[in-house]
Amino acid sequence: MLLQNVLNRYGLRMGRPIRTRRQATLASLAAELGVSRTTVSNAYNRPDQLSPELRRRVLETARRLGYPGPDPVARSLRTRKAGAVGLLLTENLSYAFRDPAAVGVLEGLALACEDAGVGLHLVPASPGNEDVAAVHRAGVDGFVVYSVPDDDPHLGAVLERPVPTVIVDQPRVDGVDRVGPDDAAAVTAMAQHLISLGHRQIGVLCMRLARERNDDFVSIQRQSAAHFHVQRIRLEALAAAFSAAGVDWATVPVVERFDHTVDDGASAARQLLDAYPQVTAVICTSDILALGALAEAERRGLRVPQDLTVTGFDGITEAERSGLTTVHQPVLEKGKAAGKLLLSSADRVGPKVITLATELRVGRTSAPPRTVEERWFGP
Amino acid sequence: MLLQNVLNRYGLRMGRPIRTRRQATLASLAAELGVSRTTVSNAYNRPDQLSPELRRRVLETARRLGYPGPDPVARSLRTRKAGAVGLLLTENLSYAFRDPAAVGVLEGLALACEDAGVGLHLVPASPGNEDVAAVHRAGVDGFVVYSVPDDDPHLGAVLERPVPTVIVDQPRVDGVDRVGPDDAAAVTAMAQHLISLGHRQIGVLCMRLARERNDDFVSIQRQSAAHFHVQRIRLEALAAAFSAAGVDWATVPVVERFDHTVDDGASAARQLLDAYPQVTAVICTSDILALGALAEAERRGLRVPQDLTVTGFDGITEAERSGLTTVHQPVLEKGKAAGKLLLSSADRVGPKVITLATELRVGRTSAPPRTVEERWFGP
DNA sequence: CGGGTAATGGAAACCGTTGTCAGATTCAAC
C-alpha cells in the first residue's frame, strides 16, 4: 500500500508498460511552461484566447511531456456535461443483442448519439440484479430506458437522477418522455385481420409479464397485473377485440415465456397445441416467438397457413423472409427518436410522447381456418 | 440568460417537470442534518463507519431532499475510477450492428463488463470523422479497440490516454494487449482445402483495405499496403499458399468492397465473375460477402458447389444455416476475452496476446472444380 | 502625448466528492 502511494505520488503506475513517463496534469504543464493554468486550458478549449505562438508552444510541450489533454472526468465535473447518455435495459444482454428488434433500437440510438457526438453508455443491469449502484455510478447527461418492467428498481434509480430521461416502449411513467408504437391499435388491427378471416379458436404466446419466471399458461389475473406495460396492453387489446367478436377471453389460452428465443417460442407453441389442439391461430407478441411457433408447426406436420395461422409482432428481417404475417414497427426510427428526444430535451418544456406508426403486414402465414370437417377428414 | 442563471442558482431547471425541488449536494445535505460531509459520504460508502441510526437519518433526509446520492462524476474524479470501459470501433455503426460477427463481439464484451459491474461506453467515431475529441471526452478506465485501421487517428488518441487498452483483431500495435484469431493459419487451412480440391483458378472478395473507398479490383501494391492488418494478413496467407501450389498470385483477381453488406458481396462477385468467368472458386474474407456471392451465383444460374465453390470467414449463424464452407471463429469469446483482459490488466505486467482457436468448417458450398470440358459441355 | 481599445494572460473561485487523521464522545471497568 505504501509503495503504491509513493508510486502514485510520482505519477508512476504499476503493472503496465511505461508508455507515459509520468502523469502530467494541466497544472504541471503550466508550471513547466511558466504560464497559468488558464492559459493551458485556453490552448485546448479557446484557441482564440491566446496567441498562436504561445498555443503552439503549449501543445508542443504537452506532447513532449506526454500530457494527453484535459482529463475528461475533471472537465465533466466542472462543465456539468458528461458527453454521454446512458442506456438502461433490464434484459439479459444476450437476448438484447440477439433479438433483431432490440438491436435495431440500439442501432438507432447509437446513430442519434453519433450525430450529436456523444457517447452511449450501456449500464450493466441484469434482470436478477437488484443492485442499482451501476445506475448511480454512470456519468451521463441523460438516460434512455428500454423495455423494463414498471417495478424495476433500476428504473426508480434512474428517475431519481436529476437528468432527463426517455422511456422506449415501456413502462409508461407520468411526466417522462416516451417513444413507442401505439401497441393497442396495432394489435387491434391484427385481431381484426384474424377475426375477419374467421378465427375464433385462438391461442396466444407472449413474452414475460413480470420479473418472476413463469413458463406456463397465464391466468387472467396475471395478465392484467403484468408489469411489462407493452405486453399488458397487447393482451388487453386482443381481449377487447375478440370479446367484441363473441369470444370469451377467459377461454383463450395464453402461454408465457420468460426468455425470448426462437426455441422458447417453439416450446410455448408445443405447450399450447398439446393442451389446445383445436386452436386455428397462434398469435404471438413478437416475431421471435412466432418463428418458434412456425418451427413447432412444421415439427408437428401442421401446414401453415392451411392447418394453422401464425402471426408475430415487430417486423424483423427474418420474419419478412419467412413470410410471417406480422405488425411492422420501425425499430431503427424508434431508437433514433429516443436519442433525439433525449438530446433535445434541454430546450423543451413539459414531457413529450412520440408515437410511431405501425403497419399490419399480411404474409403467407395467415389464412381462414379450416372447418372442423376439414380438420378431421381433410380438404 | 439571466433567468436561466437565477434558476440555476436555486437549483431549478427549465424544460422539465419539477421532479426534484433543488439540486441537493452532499454538502447541503450535511448542512441540513448538522453533520459533516464526511459523515454523509460514509453513510453511502462505508456503512460501518457510523451508527445505523444516524445512517438511517441521513438516507431518510436525502430522500426527503431529493438528493440522488453522490454525484458520479465528482466521485470518479476523486477515486480515479470511472466505472466504464470505452469501445472504439471505427465503422459505420449500422454495419457494426448488422454484421453478426461484430454483434457477437459486442455482446461478449458487454457480458464481461456486466460481470464486472462496469459500464460499456460506445465512443462515437464514424469512419469519415477525423475529430478525435470524442476519445478525449470519454470518461473511461480503459479502451477496447475493435477492428480499426492502423492509421486511424482515433487509435492514436486512445493510445495517448493513460489507460489500459486492448485491441481486438486489428491493428497489431507493439506493447498493446491484443485478442484475435490466428488469421494466417486459418486462411492457410482454407486455402489448403481448396487446393486439395483442385482449385487453381480462384478469385477473392475482401473487405476494405484502407480508409479510402475503392470498390474495385485491388493491385498487388494496395494489397500489401493495406491498413487493415487482418485483411492484409489474410491476403498474404492466401498468396503464400496458392503460390506454393503453383498459382501466380499476380494473376489472381481480388475485388474490394468498402461497405460490408450482403449486397456489396453480391456486387463484388458480379464484378469478379464478369471479368473472370473462368474462376472455379470465390474466396471471401467474410461470411457476409460470401452470402452475397452465393446470391450472385444463384442469380447467374451457377450451381454451388458444382459450378462454383464459395467460401467465407467468421462462422456466423446465417452462414451455418446456408451450409457455407467457412472458418469459424468464436466471436462471443473474443469479446469476452477482450473485456476480461482489459479489466484484469491492473494486476498484470507486460502486454498480453490472446490467440483464439479457429475451425475450418467444410459445408455444402465447396467441391472439386468442374473440368473445362464440363464447364462448356455439361457433365 | 493622452486616452480609448483590443489583445493577451493571470488570480481565484468553484465543480462535488473522498480520504486521512486527529480530536471528541461514549462507555465500561477499576
Next chain:
DNA sequence: GTTGAATCTGACAACGGTTTCCATTACCCG
C-alpha cells in the same frame, strides 16, 4: 472519578479542470 478502548465526527487537502472577472501591455488615432 479516572482511564483506556471503542466509536464517531469534523477540518482540510486533494482530485484536475473551467470560467469569470481583472490587470497588463501594445496599439491606434487624433
